Amino acid sequence: MKKHTQCVHSGTYKEGKTKGVNTPIFTSSSFEYPDAEENVYPRYFNTVNQRAVAAKLAALENTEDGLLFSSGMAAISTVLLTFLKQGDHALFQRDVYGGTYHFVRSEFQQYGIDFTFVTNKAGDIERAIRKNTKVIFIESPSNPLLKITDISAVADMAHSRNIITVIDNTFATPINQNPHDSGIDMIIHSGSKYLGGHSDICCGAALGGTAMINAVMKTAVNFGGSLNAATCYLVERSLKTLGIRIERQCANAEFIAGSLKNNPLISKVYYPGLPDHDGHELAKKQMQAFGAVVSFELDERKYDPDTFIDNLKLISPALSLGGVETLICAPASTSHEKMSEEERLSIGITKGLFRLSVGVEDADDIMKDIEQALS
Numbered sequence: 001m002k003k004h005t006q007c008v009h010s011g012t013y014k015e016g017k018t019k020g021v022n023t024p025i026f027t028s029s030s031f032e033y034p035d036a037e038e039n040v041y042p043r044y045f046n047t048v049n050q051r052a053v054a055a056k057l058a059a060l061e062n063t064e065d066g067l068l069f070s071s072g073m074a075a076i077s078t079v080l081l082t083f084l085k086q087g088d089h090a091l092f093q094r095d096v097y098g099g100t101y102h103f104v105r106s107e108f109q110q111y112g113i114d115f116t117f118v119t120n121k122a123g124d125i126e127r128a129i130r131k132n133t134k135v136i137f138i139e140s141p142s143n144p145l146l147k148i149t150d151i152s153a154v155a156d157m158a159h160s161r162n163i164i165t166v167i168d169n170t171f172a173t174p175i176n177q178n179p180h181d182s183g184i185d186m187i188i189h190s191g192s193k194y195l196g197g198h199s200d201i202c203c204g205a206a207l208g209g210t211a212m213i214n215a216v217m218k219t220a221v222n223f224g225g226s227l228n229a230a231t232c233y234l235v236e237r238s239l240k241t242l243g244i245r246i247e248r249q250c251a252n253a254e255f256i257a258g259s260l261k262n263n264p265l266i267s268k269v270y271y272p273g274l275p276d277h278d279g280h281e282l283a284k285k286q287m288q289a290f291g292a293v294v295s296f297e298l299d300e301r302k303y304d305p306d307t308f309i310d311n312l313k314l315i316s317p318a319l320s321l322g323g324v325e326t327l328i329c330a331p332a333s334t335s336h337e338k339m340s341e342e343e344r345l346s347i348g349i350t351k352g353l354f355r356l357s358v359g360v361e362d363a364d365d366i367m368k369d370i371e372q373a374l375s
Contacts, residue, residue, distance in 0.1 A: 011051075090115045101338075125154060146272055154184075
């Protein structure tokens with residue numbers, strides 16, 4: 001099945017008595033065990049509702065299996081602490097999501113896990129590999145500067161050294177990019193973004209081969225970051241429109257990125273679909289479309305960033321991204337606020353930088369709101 005068909009049909013649990021076309025919501029937290037193939041319990045990640053969503057996501061990412069978590073950070077932390085132990089070393093792309101950065105900085109030391117942050121260039125990643133490196137973690141496109149990492153190059157260098165590779169594929173979504181096809185072992189999503197798609201769900205996902213997912217599940221059972229049946233249903237419902245939402249949002253984003261380039265108050269536009277983006281050619285090679293996030297930098301000498309935010313009428317200044325409505329945020333005071341100012345500036349996150357999560361509204365209306373806020 002192709003992507004749009006998978007969004008609708010993959011993983012659906014057909015209930016025999018009523019013949020409903022949707023997976024029913026099984027509200028039980030207790031399940032009878034005599035004659036059962038396995039003990040079923042929500043914390044074991046094996047209820048019907050959990051498995052239905054995991055199966056749909058695994059189909060979309062071309063992996064063998066998957067797990068659904070209560071948040072993206074639950075997925076990230078569980079995966080990392082499954083494959084890393086005391087004395088190990090992990091490599092991280094320097095410009096990752098701020099929550100990932102903060103987790104590594106604040107938690108790894110107490111576990112005795114060493115780590116290094118490097119640029120997203122494959123050569124720099126390879127040079128930073130040590131004898132005890134067990135995991136390489138990348139993010140492409142990255143949050144919030146939309147840097148593009150050569151996924152195949154990272155996967156190849158890691159496999160030749162028996163290093164596990166993990167990618168945060170949230171910004172690309174399974175519609176635009178399938179890193180498992182390029183050799184990446186584990187794919188992670190913050191499902192609160194595009195998978196949920198309506199700014200009303202908090203969840204995460206980890207997808208990969210059966211053996212690795214089984215290993216992650218053993219850790220996940222201990223950490224307990226599972227998702228309830230009602231929210232699983234909402235995720236499954238939302239995934240049915242993932243393909244058509246992403247197509248519309250990407251088209252809008254491409255239009256807006258091109259329009260922003262012409263505004264004299266904006267000093268820089270970050271979008272992989274622009275020919276002058278550093279990763280444009282690589283993005284064309286490994287992505288189906290360029291994504292629905294556009295980041296841009298206001299020229300602070302000409303316009304106050306806080307005034308710009310106050311003047312917006314249609315676009316909401318809000319946390320998170322990936323919903324059907326267009327949202328904007330300043331990463332310096334939201335996703336990356338836990339970094340020091342020196343750390344933020346070292347990776348290009350200034351006060352004037354804004355991350356625009358483009359929704360499904362009419363692109364002209366979105367652009368007009370930006371222009372009136374700047375005028």
